[in-house]
Amino acid sequence: MPARFVRVAEQDRRPIEIEIDGVRHTALEGDTLLVAVLTHAERLRQSEFSDGSRAGFCLMGACQDCWMWTADGQRIRACTATVAPGMSVLTNPPSEDIWPISA
Amino acid sequence: MADLRVVVVGAGPAGIRAAQTFVEAGLRPIVIDEGNASGGQIYRRQPAQFRRSYETLYGFEAKTAKAIHDTFDRLVGQVDYRPETLAWNIYDGAVHTMRDGVAHKIPFDALVLATGATDRLLPIKGWTLPGCYSMGAAQIALKAQACAIGRQVVFLGTGPLLYLVSYQYAKAGADVAAVLDTSALSGQIHALGLMTSRPGLLAKGLYYRAQLLARGVPVHNGVTPVEIEGTDQVEAVRFRTRSGAERRVACDAVGMGFHLRSETQLADLARCAFVFDEDLAQWRPETDSDGRASVKGIYLAGDGARVLGADAAEKSGRLAALAALQDLGLPVAVRRMDVLRREQQRMEQFRRGLARAFPWPAELARAVADDVLVCRCEAITAGELRSTATLKGAPELNRAKALSRVGMGRCQGRYCGSAAAEILADVRGERVEAVGRLRGQAPVKPLPLSAVRGAAS
């Protein structure tokens, strides 16, 4: 996957493993989830209304354009969430047995 | 006195100075802030793992940023600081907050709202493509995450941030493909006379511009944006120059914004009266010279009251807190209030200068093509809004929202509201203030349905 964001400094932070659509990637400690994803991928999610993919917009928790699904069916705002080891996010909604039905 | 409940929402320059003023008066304010660290947007701190210097991060503003941060750090222990906390509603004399899924209700005797501003946007064909970000977003990516939003970046819009962010990107080694300002250079020069109350800001703006030109970055004034091209992501920006020639700049990212708009939802939910600001062509909560809102016990400070920038925000934060103390019957230095008031009044002239130098391009919003998405959240086009207004009838903005869904999405109209008002006014052949403003509806930001009530605070 080509990346969207380009790191210009501060690259000697501790690496953290996360999963994007089931594939492992390395983020850096202190990254927001949005940055962790967009330094590996071109988009965060699909618009709910079939008008294409989205990759966030305001980065300050105001526009709400970067809400992602986690693999276990939770919702997470990528621009204000800090990455943590083992985080697993999806760029498409999960299947029916994850939402609305979860164990 | 100790049991007076004073609350500050926002820990940017205005909120921090308000909190400091309350502490100096012997009170222990509750400071509610969405950020995970104090500083607000302009003096946003980088995460703990980052090592860049204040000079690298804040440039000319390094000293001020450090002073603000240090001030708040010294207040720890004297304020009830609640970071990562959303103030999602104000109702019946209490602020309702949500932190990590736990709800609290905080009754107040005085409340200072220092909620800051967000980018003011207008839709341009392609602005929902991945790679297109708000100007503020471009700056946050760089400042708080040491990232550029792309490899080749076009900055588009108008306002002081346009030049500052472009310069910061160029300085950080990013490839700035072009700076496209919808405002004419002549307007900026004419406005100089009004902006003499803050000559520093002018000088900095000119410096950034010169630096960009020296680095070979094309800077165009008086442009008309045409389209952000791309199929799955940003590939180029097309625009017309001042003389009408169409140009295309290849890029993989766009930072765009048309100056700022106040974050006024909480004031609205608190039922404060609003007035239309002719200079900025936007509604803002009504305040007196000290920041008192129309609702007793509520005070407004900083860019959330009126967009005047960070220096003015510090002063208005102090002034609003002093006004609150005065109304609570506590002794305040009246002379100090007079000085602050005079400084604020000087800022008014500066604000008019800014509005003239970087005018809101209402005509661009009114001319948005029918196939362009106005409402990013609900994916509603300008054409849908126009046909709703003509076929179904919408004499004001809330009706247009109810019938078309413009402004009904997650962002609560923050990013479409300005343009939607212009489009509706245009359809009706009216001035923009005649179609009113989108009423604020709780929650200010999305609220988790998993939430539980916290123990009484």
Add this chain to the structure above:
Amino acid sequence: MENASADNAADVIIVGGGLMGASAAFFLRKRGRSVILLERGLIGQQASGTNFGNVRRQGRYLTQLPLAHRSREIWSRLPELIGEDCEFVPSGHLRVCFTQEQAGRLENYAHDAKAYGLELEILSANALRSRFPYVGHEAIAGSYAPLDGHANPRLTAPAFGRAARREGASVEENAEVLSIGKVGEDFHVETRDRGTFRAPTILVTSGAWAGAMSSRFGEPVPLVARGPQMGVTEPLPYRIAPVLGVSSPLDLETVYLRQVTRGNIVFGGGNRGPVDLEACRAYVDPENTLNQMPQLRRLLPGIAAVRIIRVWSGVESYLPDDLPIMGPSEKVSGLFYAFGFCGAGFQVGPAVGDVMAELIDTGRTSLPIDAYRIGRFAQQKAA
């Protein structure tokens, strides 16, 4: 005022442009009566535009089912009648309960409703699980109405208003009524900025504001204004077809939700909020929103994962016996009422307009509305 009086006269003046008034205007025009509809704000701004959007028959008073059936029939004909479907989807309506006692009530209701022509399926806990696996496990039984559903209240009353206008009704928005007086055979209706209107017949459909009007005609009613506490989530994959609601004797537990085809989940229920009749505003008490959350999670545990993006309210009006007022004035000839729908007016709205038009046009109704006489409160007082 300066307007020619011919434009200001009609067979019927309707005061109040909610769903009841707008649909009555439409059906009166269909019967060839000239109509002026006066609305103080915009059509459908209050209860009609802000309610949950339930197109629900089950759970209504049995005697109200004939009215609800007539309305249901209109709902499915909206495109041919008024030119748009108002997002009506007959996607089913499921009520669930948490106690055996309430399960018994659901069962009895289903049995009795059958006689009124409403077929309901009673579902055991197991049947609930297999048919609607997203429903919370606390639910021990359910009652499913396959032909009920939901629609968009923001669109419906305005659509009736436009249809009435196309049919020739004079629909006057921003026309606040200041007084209604009877001069000879005619009512004179004075508005704030729009002059005076005349008609021999008046229909009052002004919801929470109707009580003040009926009082002036010597027919006071114990009408209470309250606001429903509504909310909506972010858009989600469309996976919940039926309207879901809790059946409970406790207001607090009685929440309901529906997923619109665009994906958002609209919800409401629980306690109601305060109203400011002067300002024409109703408010959502944040405490009510917080109270709804655990109840919504009991009904649909999966909702815990998602977020509320907006809440709202609107001015509804309630009567102590939970029944509306529909019918002629018992004091003044030519005066009719249809108001006080107790938070349950949306589904029946189209039929209320139809029936009131029939009553005004023919002097009779083809279904019984005697239970809704305004005089019932006068009798109570006397007793």
